[in-house]
Amino acid sequence: MPSLKDLRNRIASVKATQKITKAMQMVAAAKLRRAQTAAESARPYAERMEQVLASLAGSIGPGAQAPALLAGTGREEVHLLIVCTAERGLCGGFNASIARLARESATSLMAQGKTVKILCIGKKGADLLRRQFERQIVEVVDLRGVRTLGFENADAIGRKLVALFQAGEFDVCTLFFSRFKTVISQIPTAQKLIPLALASDEKAAPQAVYEYEPDEEQILATLLPRNISVQVLRALLENAASEQGARMSAMDSASRNAGEMIKKQTMKYNRSRQAMITKELIEIISGAEAL
């Protein structure tokens, strides 16, 4: 049976924790709004880019030599997995679910005898994957010092990817991140980056005869690396919004749990206090009776 003092201390500490989780929830809510607008305003660019690429790829035709960034190297031996996670924890299952998806895909690829390389963006994902894939992790990109994610950050990663690809370091590149659906639901997603997985719908056929300045190949050659940067940016922004959403709901339930715990402990505290008083009274009364 814990003493009254123990209970009092316990209640005080839970109250302090609740204050922190509440504050974190509010901070996450404020950040979420900003991250969400950023993610949403990045969408038009990525969508237009996709349209343009689709019509370009369609017009180049299957016969012509398509650039390697578009068509791949023709091999599927070395896979690069880019795992985007958060830099901080305390956001529910956010990091774990992305890492799980990446881990599943890495193990299944390795079971097929492929070589797997992992590039982690964000410290938490690297921490989670390091135990199992120590040797596969080629690099960890740290974005902790970055206050607002901009195109520059994504572009640096994109350039690195293109350089690695051209050096023949990998054949297939897949991006793992969390798609922001709503505040309470984020979907861990795997997106193929190289070779490019274009939505091959009706857009693939060029609707008009285009004039190109300079020619198609050159345009594609400048556009494809840029597309990779844009896709990375989109993933990072979606991820940032998802992280805040996940943190917000995690902290919300943490505050609620703390509230419940406070209630229970207070009840216990009052009960044992009353029990103590009753006990003391009985002692006094029975002492008086004995006289």
Place this chain on the structure above:
Amino acid sequence: MATFHFELVSPEKLIFSGDVDAVVVPGAEGEFTVLKDHAPLMSTLKPGVVEIDETAARKLRFFVRGGFADVASAGLTILAEHSIPLEEFDAAKIAADIKDAEEDVADATTDEARRLAAEKRDQLQELKAALKI
């Protein structure tokens, strides 16, 4: 004057969207003006100034760096990596910024920092050239 739909998009956001009279685009192989019913055209951009004639009275000018223009039947779309409204510049400020950037290049201790600073300097010099000041 007949109008057509024009969009200027940067990776971070949609900068301009609306119906315009004419747009001057700094194409990689020379400037061109897009009017309504322009033939379909795709072009990369060189650093320069995009001039938008929203109406005869209202003109907007943006500096764009590295980008791509797509003229289709639906209108013109410019995807630009950087685009900045021109009103935010003046010659003295740019010259000062270039000097700052050059100092940053000289002071940079890591390769990454040097690359970023050099990029910034190049960007400013392109801007200066584009504005002809």
